[in-house]
Amino acid sequence: MENPATRQVLAQIQSGTAKDAARAVEAAAAAFPKWSRSSAAQRQVLLRAIAQKIRDRQFDYAMMETLNNGKPITDAFTHDIVGRLAV
Numbered sequence: 001m002e003n004p005a006t007r008q009v010l011a012q013i014q015s016g017t018a019k020d021a022a023r024a025v026e027a028a029a030a031a032f033p034k035w036s037r038s039s040a041a042q043r044q045v046l047l048r049a050i051a052q053k054i055r056d057r058q059f060d061y062a063m064m065e066t067l068n069n070g071k072p073i074t075d076a077f078t079h080d081i082v083g084r085l086a087v
Helices: 016-038 040-056 058-067 073-085
Strands: none
Touching: 016 040, 040 058
16 A cells, blocks of 8 residues: 555555465354354453454554545544444
8 A cells, every 4th residue: 555645655455365265264164163152241352352452543544544545634534434433
């Protein structure tokens, strides 16, 4: 990903192949039995921790979006980042 105005590299984004996708599906299927036996409270703790890590970096994500496509930071933050986290 690069800033279109300066051509500065903003981030390296890994791409995957069909084989990578198949491996991810296999890993998810293998993990499902343990996940499904966990309590709702255990799953809630884990999912909330993941959400908090995303929220902790929401400004970074908004800035990356701004630099990537040139939209105002307020739009990226309020519409693309915070708006999506609320869902």
